[in-house]
Amino acid sequence: MLRRRRQRYLALKIVGEETVNKEDLMKAVWSAVLQLYGEYGASQVNLVPIEVDPGRNRAILRCSHKALEMVRASITSITKINEKPTAIHVIGVSGTLKSLRKKLLW
Amino acid sequence: MRRFADLHLRPSIRDLNQLEKMIGKSYELGYRLVGIPLPPDATQNTISMLRKICSDAGIDFVTRVDLTPKKSQELLMELRRLRRKFEVISVTCDSKPVARQAAKDRRVDLLSFPTDSRKRFFDQAEAELASQALASLEIDMAPLLLLRGELRTRLFSRLRREVEIAEKFNVPIVVSSGATDEYLLRTPHDFAAFATLFDLAKPLGLRALSGNPLGIVKRNREKLSPNYVALDVRVIKRGKNC
Numbered sequence: 001m002l003r004r005r006r007q008r009y010l011a012l013k014i015v016g017e018e019t020v021n022k023e024d025l026m027k028a029v030w031s032a033v034l035q036l037y038g039e040y041g042a043s044q045v046n047l048v049p050i051e052v053d054p055g056r057n058r059a060i061l062r063c064s065h066k067a068l069e070m071v072r073a074s075i076t077s078i079t080k081i082n083e084k085p086t087a088i089h090v091i092g093v094s095g096t097l098k099s100l101r102k103k104l105l106w
Numbered sequence: 107m108r109r110f111a112d113l114h115l116r117p118s119i120r121d122l123n124q125l126e127k128m129i130g131k132s133y134e135l136g137y138r139l140v141g142i143p144l145p146p147d148a149t150q151n152t153i154s155m156l157r158k159i160c161s162d163a164g165i166d167f168v169t170r171v172d173l174t175p176k177k178s179q180e181l182l183m184e185l186r187r188l189r190r191k192f193e194v195i196s197v198t199c200d201s202k203p204v205a206r207q208a209a210k211d212r213r214v215d216l217l218s219f220p221t222d223s224r225k226r227f228f229d230q231a232e233a234e235l236a237s238q239a240l241a242s243l244e245i246d247m248a249p250l251l252l253l254r255g256e257l258r259t260r261l262f263s264r265l266r267r268e269v270e271i272a273e274k275f276n277v278p279i280v281v282s283s284g285a286t287d288e289y290l291l292r293t294p295h296d297f298a299a300f301a302t303l304f305d306l307a308k309p310l311g312l313r314a315l316s317g318n319p320l321g322i323v324k325r326n327r328e329k330l331s332p333n334y335v336a337l338d339v340r341v342i343k344r345g346k347n348c
Binding site: 015035036073075079091 | 135250251252254287288289290291292293295296297299300302303308
């Protein structure tokens with residue numbers, strides 16, 4: 001029987017001059033993953049947006065646990081979204097959404 | 107808990123607002139010690155002002171000077187003049203003779219190289235000298251975040267080689283932000299993840315952001331203390347009856 005794929009949930013804090021919506025955030029993250037790891041690498045990350053809250057500049061993404069460092073490095077490399085200087089900080093990582101929310105009190 | 111340090115925060119020291127913002131942000135991201143490069147003729151007032159801003163933010167402040175000498179003679183003169191004034195001395199090696207002189211001089215703490223991969227002289231000979239003189243290789247992250255395409259690819263490739271050499275010769279690696287604004291600051295774990303792109307393993311990356319820079323600061327503060335005489339020799343008591 002196939003084993004269930006393990007996942008990691010990443011809590012992000014977006015720091016920028018303007019608020020960032022879900023589409024722009026995912027576009028920036030995918031573009032960073034593709035730039036650093038190419039299409040083959042990007043196919044391994046299984047990136048899914050779980051929650052994006054533009055009002056509070058925070059988001060939760062899910063990725064494959066094996067690709068955690070790849071996603072983290074890609075997120076770190078983002079310096080602009082919509083041509084505006086932006087930084088995205090990973091402020092927490094967890095194996096379940098419940099524990100991530102508990103850890104960060106979200 | 108691990109203490110993280112960013113030895114190369116580069117705000118404009120004239121812009122008080124930016125200074126406070128970046129120092130506050132560094133604390134928020136998990137750094138507890140920051141090094142800010144100062145001009146060689148920095149006054150005591152400037153240093154006190156920076157120390158105050160940092161202590162208000164809950165961060166330990168380290169004075170640092172970045173030297174960019176054209177010739178090795180110039181480097182020696184600057185080291186003689188500035189070593190006892192600053193806690194950390196970094197040398198940006200623009201030429202091979204300067205790189206070699208900096209690597210073998212015990213007064214140099216950090217060896218830094220330009221982003222142009224043709225001007226990075228950290229080879230095996232350099233590493234051997236640096237390892238004997240206890241100098242560390244500094245890698246700034248800001249250029250890696252800002253560069254794109256071929257230039258970044260070349261830099262990654264060059265850094266991969268340098269990390270390999272540094273590990274072989276036990277030259278400590280120090281990862282710094284090199285940030286000129288708050289958008290170039292990242293958490294230590296994010297920088298460590300990014301450093302895996304040039305084959306610096308995560309535990310080594312974290313050490314390059316904590317143990318290695320903290321070790322340099324501890325060693326230099328000890329040397330600059332009035333009780334320091336020589337290696338392993340300290341003044342433990344002063345007075346007439348000693």
